[in-house]
Amino acid sequence: MPDTVTPSVLDSIRAIVGDRGLLTDPSDTAPYSEDWRRLYRGRTQAVVRPGSTEELAAVVRLCARTGTAIVPQGGNTSMVGGAVPAEDGSEIIISTARLNRVRAIDPVDLTMTIESGVTLKAAQLAAAEAGCLLPLSISSEGSAQIGGVLAVNAGGNNTVRYGNARDLVLGLEVVLPDGEIWNGLRRLRKDNTGYCLRQLFVGSEGTLGIITASVLKLAPAPREIAVALCGVATVDAALSLFTRFQAHDAASISAFELMSGLGIEFVLKHIPGATLPLESPAPFYVLVELATPRPNAGLRAMLESVLEDALGESIVLDAAIAESDAQRAAIWKLREEHSEAQKREGASVKNDVSVPVSKVPAFIHEATAACAALIPGVRAVPFGHMGDGNIHFNLEQPVDADPKWFLEQDHPIMDTVNEVVRKYDGSFSAEHGIGKLKPYMMPDWRGGAELALMQRIKAAIDPAGIMNPGKVLP
DSSP, X not given: OOOOOOHHHXXXXXXXXTGGGEEOSHHHHGGGGBOTTSSOBOOOSOEEOOSSHHHHHHHHHHHHHHTOEEEXXXXXXXXXXXXXXXXXXXXXXXXXXXXXOEEEEETTTTEEEEETTSBHHHHHHHHHHTTEEOOOOXXXXXXXXHHHHHHTTOOOTXXXXXXXXXXXXXXXXXXXXXXXXXXXXXXOSOOOSSSOTXXXXXXXXXXXXXXXXXXXXXXXXXXXXXXXXXXESSHHHHHHHHHHHXXXXXXXXXXXXXXXXXXXXXXXXXXXXXOOOSSSOOSEXXXXXXXXXXXXXXXXXXXXXXXXXXXXXXXXXXXXXXXXXXXXXXXHHHHHTHHHHHHHHOOEEOOEEEOOGGGHHHHHHXXXXXXXXXXXXXXXXXXXXXXXXXXXXXEEOOTTSOXXXXXXXXXXXXXXXXXXXXXXXXXXXXSSOOTTTSGGGXXXXXTTHHHHHHHHHHHHHOTTOOBSTTSSOO
C-alpha cells in the first residue's frame, strides 16, 4: 500500500484531535508499534488517540478519503500480532485509550455500558462497586482494554460458566470504515430484528470497524467462593476430577484450569512471591474455583467432599484449599503468571487451540510426543482452560538452543500441533484470534465457502481495505 500518511493528512488529524490526541515522535510511537511477545515490530508515523467517538469517526472519514490504512489498537496485548502496524510506515494506529468512560451500570437489568478504552480490570471493579460481577477474566486484564477484548472475542478463565466475550455482548457502538457511526447500544436480551450485526464485529480483530463502546451483560456478585489447587498424576486424572465436579454441581464451577508441572516450575523460578501450597511437586495441577450468588450455599463443604473422595481414589495426589482472599490470589498467581514466566525462561512458540473436553488428555499426550519427535529436547508447557477444552499448548526452546533459531521454527511447530488438533476436530485458534501470525492457516482450515464468505463480508464493509490490513484473512 502506498504511503498516504502525508504531512497534510497529519495536519488534518491534528485539527480533529488536538495535540494531546496525536503522537508523531518516533520515541512516542515505538511502544505502540511492537507486540507484547516482541514477535513483530512495525513502524507508524502517527498514533491517533481520539477523545470521543465523534473524533474517532472524523479521523476514520479522513482516512477513508485519503486511502490511509488504519490499525485499531487497545491495550496492545495481542498474542498474535493483531495490533501491530506494517514495517513500511504506511499505516496509522488509532488507539482507543482515551475512550475510557463507564457510561452506565444498571444493577436491575444487569448491564454495563462502557467505552472501549476502559481496561478489563477497571470494568470489573466498576461492576463490583455496583454490586455486580463482570465475569470476563483474562491474565492481561490489567492492561487489556474492553474494545480489544471484544475485537478478539477473548475467552479466559470463566468461559466454562459464562461463555466467551461474545456471549456477554448485548450491544455495540462501532465506527465503520467509511467513518459512519453505527449505534447499536441496545440493552435488550431479546431483539430478533434481522441480522445480528454486533456479532460481525466481535471477533473481527478490527478488520471491519472500530468498536468504541459496548453493552455487556453482568451477573449477580458472588457471595461465596471456594478455590483449591490440586496435584494430579495425569491429565486423565484432571479430566476425571472435572467430571466429578460437574456431576456434583456444574452450575457452581466458575473456573477449572489445568497446568503442567513444568509450567509451575517456571512460575516458581521466575516470578517473585510465587509459592506452591502443596507438600511436593506434581506432574500436573488443577485450579478449581466454585462460586455462587446464593448465601450459605456450602461451597466449601462441597469442595472438601469432592476432593476427599478424589484423594481416597488417588485421582488427586494432594490438595490445598484457600482459607482467605490472599491465599486465593496466591493460587491464582500460579496460573496467571504462566505467560510471563515462559517469556523469562526463553523463547516459546504458543499454540492457542481447542478440542472437545473429552479429548484433552489424548491431545496433550499426542501433541507432546509429536513435538518431541520434531525438535528433540523441546519442552512442552500445556496449560489453560480445561473446563472448555481450550489448551495453550506452548513449546519452550530446548535448554541450550538459540532463541532466534527456535522462533524461526514456529510454523513447523504450529503445523505439527495443529495436525493433532485436526485429528480431534478442534480449532487452531480458540481465543487469541488470527492476527498477523496465523492468516496462512485460514485457507487450509476455513477454505472453500467459509473463507469466501468471510472475504465477501470484508469486501462489502471495507471495500478499500483500510481496516487492519494483513490481519485475519490471507
